[in-house]
Amino acid sequence: MDTNLRPLSLGEILDRTAQLYRNNFVLFAGIASVYAGIVLVMNLAQIGLTALLTSLHMTRQLPWFLIGWALLILPLIFIFAGAAIAANNRAVAWVYLGQPATIRGAYMSILPRLGRYLWLMTIATFIVYLPFAVIFVIYLVFVLAYAGSKGLLTHAAAGGDPQAAMVLAGVTIVFCLLCVPALIYAILMALRYSLAVPASVVEDLKARQALRRSVVLSRGSWGRIFLLGLLIAIIQIGLALITQMFFIVAAVKQHGVLPMWVQVAQQVVGFFTNSFIGPMYATGLTLFYYDQRIRKEGFDIEWMMQAAGMTVPALAAEPGAAPVDEPEPPLAPESPWSTHE
Secondary structure, X not given: OOOOOOOOOHHHHHHHHHHHHHHOHHHHHHHHHHHHHHHHHXXXXXXXXXXXXXXXXXXXXXXXXXXXXXXXXXXXXXXXXXXXXXXXXXXXXXXXXXXXXXXXXXXXXXXXXXXXXXXXXXXXXXXXXXXXXXXXXXXHHHHHHHHHXXXXXXXXXXXXXXXXXXXXXXXXXXXXXXXXXXXXXHHHHHHHOOOHHHHHHHHOOOHHHHHHHHHHHHOOOHHHHHXXXXXXXXXXXXXXXXXXXXXXXXXXXXXXXXXXXXXXXXXXXXXXXXXXXXXXXXXXXXXXXXXXXXXXXXXXXXXXXXXXXXXXXXXXXXXXXXXXXXXXOOOOEOOOOOOOO
C-alpha cells in the first residue's frame, strides 16, 4: 500500500478500502474465515441435532433445545467475532502503512489482549443498546404480567376482555414509538465510539481510554462515518441477499421447511459469504481512524519522520524477548496517546 499519507475524502476512503481489500483478499478473507468457520460448525451441529431429535419424535423438546443451544453458542460467537474484528484491524493497520502482514501474525498479535478488546466491545455494545434493552424489558414485563393475567396470551384470547386488548395494543404502539428515539440514540453512540477498537488495537489502549480516544477522533466527522457505514452495509446486505436468494425462495415454497441437504448447502454458502463481506466495515473504519489522526494530529508527518529514522517506534521489543517466526512490525509512532501496561 502507498504510505504517502494524506487526508482523504469519503470517496477516496471507500476507494482505498476496495483497493486494500482487493489486493489483500486472501489475508482479510482468511482472518474472517476463522469466525465464519466456527459459525458454520455450530450451525451444522444444530441442524444435525435437530434432525436427530425429530427422528426420535422429541419435537416437544425442540424449543428448549434451541434456547439452550443459543445460550451455549452465543458466547463462543462473540469471542471469535471479537477476535476476528481485532485481527482485521491489526492487519489493515500493517498493510496500510506498508508493513508485512499474515493471518497468523494478526491473530498472534491480538491474542494477548483479546480480553481487553472483548471488554471494550461489551462496554460499547451496552452503551449503544441500553435504551433498547430497558424499553424491551419493561414491555416484556407488562405483557407477561398484565396481558397474561387478562388471558390475552391464551388460545381463548379471542373471547377475552376487549378493553384489555385495547390497552395491550396501545402499550405496543407506545413501545414502537419509543424505539425511534432509542434507535437515534444507538446510531449516535455507535458513531461516537466507532473508532474505539482501531484505537485500542493500534495504540495499545485500555477499554476506557479507547472509548475516550474515539470520542476525540470522531468528533466533527459523524456524518462521514455514518455514510461510510451505510454504504458498506448496503453492499454487504446486497451480496448476502444475492447469495441467499435461492434459499429464501425455497423456504417460501416449502413453507419454511427445507430438506437437510438444502440447509447444509445454505450454511456452506453462508460461510463463504461471511468470509468475503465480514472484513469490509472493520477495514473501512481502520482507514477512517488513520484519516482522522492525519487530519487532527498530523500523523502523516509523524510517520514520515519515523520512516526517516527521526523518531523511535512507540512499542519497542522488550529486552531479552524471545524471537518469533513472524516478528510483529511497529504498531505506531510515539504519540501522547500511547499507553503501556
